[in-house]
Amino acid sequence: xxxxxxxxxxxxxxxxxxxxxxxxxxxxxxxxxxxxxxxxxxxxxxxxxxxxxxxxxxxxxxxxxxxxxxxxxxxxxxxxxxxxxxxxxxxxxxxxxxxxxxxxxxxxxxxxxxxxxxxxxxxxxxxxxxxxxxxxxxxxxxxxxxxxxxxxxxxxxxxxxxxxxxxxxxxxxxxxxxxx
Numbered sequence: 808x809x810x811x812x813x814x815x816x817x818x819x820x821x822x823x824x825x826x827x828x829x830x831x832x833x834x835x836x837x838x839x840x841x842x843x844x845x846x847x848x849x850x851x852x853x854x855x856x857x858x859x860x861x862x863x864x865x866x867x868x869x870x871x872x873x874x875x876x877x878x879x880x881x882x883x884x885x886x887x888x889x890x891x892x893x894x895x896x897x898x899x900x901x902x903x904x905x906x907x908x909x910x911x912x913x914x915x916x917x918x919x920x921x922x923x924x925x926x927x928x929x930x931x932x933x934x935x936x937x938x939x940x941x942x943x944x945x946x947x948x949x950x951x952x953x954x955x956x957x958x959x960x961x962x963x964x965x966x967x968x969x970x971x972x973x974x975x976x977x978x979x980x981x982x983x984x985x986x987x
Contacts, residue, residue, distance in 0.1 A: 808871070814846060815868025817861070823850045845901045852897045862889060863898045870905050875916035879947025882909040917952060924959055933963045 810825030826843040849860055866882075866889050873882045886906040889896070896902060920943070927936035940960050945953050 810843070810846060811867055811871055814850070815864050815871060817864055819850050823847065826850070845898070849898045849901065856897055859893050859896060860898070862893070863896070863902065866902070866905065870909060873909065873912070875912045877947075879916070879944070880913045880949050880952065881947050883913050884949065917948075921955070921959070924963075928963060937963050 810822050810829065813819075813822035813825060826846045829843040830847070849863060852860060866885055869885060870882050883906070886902060886909055889902055890899075890906070893899075920939070924936045924939055927933070927939065937960060940956050940963075943956060948956070
């Protein structure tokens with residue numbers, strides 16, 4: 808974490824030192840050393856790919872401070888923008904991992920939000936559900952998620968309508984009435 812923080816803040820020598828230490832101390836723990844190796848590779852490329860590595864460092868720093876409830880899908884969107892700008896990135900594997908984690912966290916948060924809205928609706932607390940939806944900043948959501956919330960909002964705002972108890976809807980009854 809400290810290595811990632813140093814990297815994100817642009818202190819590449821300190822980050823390099825921390826990753827080398829991880830590699831030395833945790834050689835038996837393959838996942839940690841693989842991550843340290845990836846980061847060391849990125850740091851080694853910093854002089855050749857200065858702009859790309861700086862963008863990756865900023866992305867990594869954003870992820871370290873990421874809170875899905877506050878930030879929604881912003882980090883996911885930042886990762887996608889990075890991947891579009893640098894499709895053959897030297898840090899591609901690390902960015903893919905950030906993408907997987909951020910997407911998983913954001914989707915989990917959104918699913919929990921929808922479940923809470925649905926529960927409030929089922930409990931006949933439509934105003935509370937509407938308020939919950941209104942509190943979500945739209946700029947932290949991609950367009951498809953905004954559309955889902957809009958549909959939920961519209962469904963909650965529609966008052967219950969009268970349904971006739973007969974076998975045919977009112978329009979069909981009118982059309983079937985002789986003389987009309």
